[in-house]
Amino acid sequence: MDQQQLLRQLAALSTLPRPILGHEVSLPNYAIGIFHQHPWYQLSYATQGVVTVKSAKGHFVAPPNQAVLVPPGVAHGVHCTPDTCIRSLYIAADTLPWQQCQVLEIDGLLRELIVAFSLFPVEYDEAGAEGRLVAVLLDRLRLAKSWDLMLPWPQDARLTPLCHYLAAHPDCRLPLRHFSDELGVSDKTLSRAFLRHTGMSFRQWRQRSRLLAALPLLEAGERVTDVALACGYDSLSAFIVAFKELLGTTPGDYLSS
Numbered sequence: 001m002d003q004q005q006l007l008r009q010l011a012a013l014s015t016l017p018r019p020i021l022g023h024e025v026s027l028p029n030y031a032i033g034i035f036h037q038h039p040w041y042q043l044s045y046a047t048q049g050v051v052t053v054k055s056a057k058g059h060f061v062a063p064p065n066q067a068v069l070v071p072p073g074v075a076h077g078v079h080c081t082p083d084t085c086i087r088s089l090y091i092a093a094d095t096l097p098w099q100q101c102q103v104l105e106i107d108g109l110l111r112e113l114i115v116a117f118s119l120f121p122v123e124y125d126e127a128g129a130e131g132r133l134v135a136v137l138l139d140r141l142r143l144a145k146s147w148d149l150m151l152p153w154p155q156d157a158r159l160t161p162l163c164h165y166l167a168a169h170p171d172c173r174l175p176l177r178h179f180s181d182e183l184g185v186s187d188k189t190l191s192r193a194f195l196r197h198t199g200m201s202f203r204q205w206r207q208r209s210r211l212l213a214a215l216p217l218l219e220a221g222e223r224v225t226d227v228a229l230a231c232g233y234d235s236l237s238a239f240i241v242a243f244k245e246l247l248g249t250t251p252g253d254y255l256s257s
Contacts, residue, residue, distance in 0.1 A: 006032045016040055017123050020134055022089035024118040029086045031078040041091040041098075042070040042078075043141070045106060045114060049084025050216040053077070053101065059151040059167070060103050061212045063219055064111075066147055069102045076101070081216045087118050095138055104144040113137040148246065149215075151208050154197035158183055166206055170213035170231040176202050206232075211246050214239075224251045 009027055022028050028042065031051075044051045045067035053060045053068040055076045060068040070076050072093040080086065106114070117137060124130040151167070154160060162179055166172060180190040194202045210231040217227045228239035228251075243251050 003032060003034050006030050007034060007036060010036060010038065013038075016090055016092055018126060018134075019092040019095055020089050020117065020137070021122065022087070022114070022118055023120065023122050024087065026122060028088040028090045029118075031080045031084075031086065033077045033079050035075045035077050037073055037075045038090070039072050040093050041072060041089075041096055042076075043089040043091060043104075043114075044068040044070065044078050044086075045088050046080060046084045046086050047111065047115065049081045049086075050219050051084065051086070051088075052079045054079065054153075055101055056153065056155065057101070058153045059212070060101055061149045061151070061215055062103055063215050065106055066103050066149060067106050069096070069098055069104055071099050071101065074101060081219065087114050089114065089117070091138075091141075096142065101150070103147045103149040104141070105147060106144070107140075110137070110140045110144065113140060149212060151212055152198040152200060152205070154194075156193060156197045158185075159193055159197055163205070163209075167209050167213070170210045171229070173232055207242055208246070211243060214243065214251070218251060218255055224255070227251065 006027070010032065013027065035054075044053050044062065046062070047064055049064070051062045051068060053062075053070060053076050055070070055074055062068045067088075113133060113136060116133060120130050124134070126134070154163060162183075176187050176190060180187045183190060191202055194200060194205055198205050200208065210233070214227050214231045217230060218224070222230075224239075225236050228236050231239065233239040233242075240250050243254070247254060
């Protein structure tokens with residue numbers, strides 16, 4: 001099904017038939033990369049592969065033990081790696097507390113609840129066992145831990161092309177001076193612009209971009225050493241330290257989990 005067909009189906013869906021929609025072959029389980037919005041939450045989740053949600057404010061990345069929650073009314077596009085198994089949900093606007101996009105932890109129980117729900121009929125029995133499972137799923141979701149797997153995206157005309165380039169080339173090792181010369185500004189001016197428009201220094205932003213780029217490569221089964229080199233790290237130890245700082249675990253432990 002192409003993107004325009006998906007958008008037409010989404011436009012025809014004025015309300016959710018139940019508080020959650022997420023049958024395995026229903027609309028939430030197709031990645032719509034074109035920016036769109038809707039009056040309900042979307043939990044973008046994959047049991048296999050990596051999901052990336054892009055909004056005006058940032059790029060949010062979720063491997064299989066995390067999911068991206070998009071609040072009602074937030075314009076976004078969903079992208080995924082090849083062979084991704086999507087198990088996403090549309091969730092009624094009055095059921096969850098968040099007003100900003102979040103990357104939420106999906107523990108073992110929540111994963112099984114989502115997978116079980118994906119087999120329910122679209123108009124599941126709210127008064128029976130299916131409705132009780134949905135209530136537990138929502139309770140567990142409200143308790144889910146947030147992760148900082150987000151890359152802030154600038155709205156500055158100078159920074160946007162630069163950030164697109166760095167995100168597409170995580171192995172780029174060109175220094176700040178190279179980019180400031182290209183833009184015709186001083187290093188200090190470019191550094192201040194990064195901090196003002198992303199909340200991060202140039203170095204912090206590039207490191208976050210590299211680490212998020214590493215997740216699909218690790219999920220695809222590439223060797224940790226190869227991933228470190230592909231993401232611009234001079235040494236495996238530096239990659240491991242940075243990875244653990246962001247994700248709370250080493251790349252090796254991440255793969256085994």
